[in-house]
Amino acid sequence: MTAHxxxxxxxxxxxxxxxxxxxxxxxxxxxxILDSLLRATSGMEVPILQAxxxxxxxxxIGLFAWRPSIAAVVLILLTIGAAIAGVARDSLIATALIAGxxxxxxxxMLTLLYGFGLAVAIIAAVLSPAIRLESLSxxxxxxxxxxxxxxxxxxxxxxxxxxxxxxxxxxxxxxxxEQLRHERDLIADELHDxxxxxxxxxxxxxxxxxxxxxxxxxxxxxxxxxxxxxxALTDIRxxxxxxxxxxxxxxxxxxxxxxxxxxxxxxxxxxxxxxxxVTTDIPDQVRLPSTSLVALTRVMRESSTNVxxxxxxxxxxxxxxxxxxxxxxxxxxxxxxxxxTAGLPASGYGIMRLRERFRVFGGSFSAERRPxxxxxxxxxxxxx
Numbered sequence: 001m002t003a004h005x006x007x008x009x010x011x012x013x014x015x016x017x018x019x020x021x022x023x024x025x026x027x028x029x030x031x032x033i034l035d036s037l038l039r040a041t042s043g044m045e046v047p048i049l050q051a052x053x054x055x056x057x058x059x060x061i062g063l064f065a066w067r068p069s070i071a072a073v074v075l076i077l078l079t080i081g082a083a084i085a086g087v088a089r090d091s092l093i094a095t096a097l098i099a100g101x102x103x104x105x106x107x108x109m110l111t112l113l114y115g116f117g118l119a120v121a122i123i124a125a126v127l128s129p130a131i132r133l134e135s136l137s138x139x140x141x142x143x144x145x146x147x148x149x150x151x152x153x154x155x156x157x158x159x160x161x162x163x164x165x166x167x168x169x170x171x172x173x174x175x176x177x178e179q180l181r182h183e184r185d186l187i188a189d190e191l192h193d194x195x196x197x198x199x200x201x202x203x204x205x206x207x208x209x210x211x212x213x214x215x216x217x218x219x220x221x222x223x224x225x226x227x228x229x230x231x232a233l234t235d236i237r238x239x240x241x242x243x244x245x246x247x248x249x250x251x252x253x254x255x256x257x258x259x260x261x262x263x264x265x266x267x268x269x270x271x272x273x274x275x276x277x278v279t280t281d282i283p284d285q286v287r288l289p290s291t292s293l294v295a296l297t298r299v300m301r302e303s304s305t306n307v308x309x310x311x312x313x314x315x316x317x318x319x320x321x322x323x324x325x326x327x328x329x330x331x332x333x334x335x336x337x338x339x340x341t342a343g344l345p346a347s348g349y350g351i352m353r354l355r356e357r358f359r360v361f362g363g364s365f366s367a368e369r370r371p372x373x374x375x376x377x378x379x380x381x382x383x384x
Contacts (some may be wrong), residue, residue: 001072002044005156006108008125013068013105014156021139049088053078057094068105083121092121096145100152106237111149112308118145131208135334188240189298189353200269224273260286263297263329264319267304271317274308277332284347285294287327292380296321296330299365302354303332303376306367313337316372326383327363333374 016024035054056078063071079095082088095118101112122141129378133141150220205221205228212218260282269280288296305313314336322329351367358365363380 004155008107008109010107010109011069013106014159016065016105024065025062030059031058031061033333046086047059049082049085050090053082053087055093057091061098064105068102069107069110072102072106072110072114076114076121079121080117080124081130083128086128088121088125088128089131089133092118092125092133092141093144094140095121096149098271099145099156100148100150103149103152104115104156115145115245117147118142185353187239187243190235197237198228200309201228202232202276204308220273246341259293260288260297260321263300264311267300267319271304273306276307276314276317278317278319281318281322283321283323284325286321289359289382292382295354295361295363295380296328296378298357298378299330299354299378300332302351303367306351306374307334307336323382326381328380328382330376331353333373335373337373 019332032055035051035058036297037053057075060071060075060078063074076096079088079091082091099111099114099118103111106114122133122138125131126135126138202225205224208221209218209225212221223364237270264282265282267278271278307317314334317332320329320331355365357379358380362378363378365376365378367374367376
């Protein structure tokens with residue numbers, strides 16, 4: 001902190017607080033009034049040069065309220081000039097006491113120059129035949145200046161340390177807020193997966209039970225409802241564990257124990273139960289970074305959910321995954337006719353979060369209606 005203080009530009013300064021500014025202005029005004037009253041009532045003739053020096057010191061104190069560096073330079077030049085002219089006896093103490101204000105507001109180099117100028121003024125006063133300042137008095141004046149400067153420097157350090165701590169605290173609070181927002185987004189993603197996927201399956205197969213008397217279809221729907229409900233309960237317990245800190249909130253956590261093959265198998269089973277034929281074009285050996293694996297499995301789960309919710313009438317779904325030239329490309333397409341849905345509410349949250357996730361990873365994501373049906377395309381660099 002001291003090195004930073006000394007390296008500061010020569011003319012730099014720290015503005016004083018509004019309260020201090022008002023006090024400096026008031027002090028300068030009081031000094032001017034008192035000096036005028038003393039000269040008017042003392043009955044002694046005051047040299048014009050001494051009156052100019054006294055008035056100049058008072059004005060410099062007021063100038064510290066706006067331009068401390070200029071005030072310090074003018075004050076020390078005024079004091080040196082007064083010492084050489086032999087009228088600085090009374091102004092030396094004031095100049096020494098103001099050293100603390102200089103150390104508090106001005107740069108380190110200017111403060112050192114001010115101290116050097118004060119020493120020059122004291123020596124000039126000692127050598128001046130008109131002043132003849134005693135050595136002991138000179139030591140006392142210099143001591144007052146050193147003490148005042150030390151107090152000003154200590155107060156400056158405390159203020160800078162307080163500002164630094166406040167800045168660190170603000171940065172820490174922002175980091176904590178960002179982390180909380182990130183964790184809330186992860187929990188929201190998990191809840192969305194549960195509601196949008198498992199609950200969608202339950203709702204669709206419950207509707208099938210209401211409109212069919214076929215025993216085989218009813219058995220399949222009941223099985224699908226039971227499995228989806230059990231999976232939803234398992235996922236809800238996992239989310240609660242995340243909230244309580246019992247499970248990791250890391251985005252690298254893979255949502256499917258079998259990765260891409262397991263997710264494809266789950267999606268195929270769920271769509272097949274809904275009467276949709278699924279074809280896949282997936283490499284036998286898929287090795288992806290965990291972040292890419294999470295993103296791609298979420299695309300497949302979200303796309304299969306949207307087929308069940310919004311693509312009523314679809315009979316075929318095709319899933320294709322290619323990995324080449326450091327990129328993973330996933331395409332999920334169906335042959336659903338336009339303007340037909342299952343009547344379930346849509347929030348758009350899943351698509352929005354997927355688009356945001358792929359943007360952050362430097363990839364691309366699109367979901368669009370084409371003449372042949374819905375097509376979801378996702379591309380992701382493997383070194384994101």
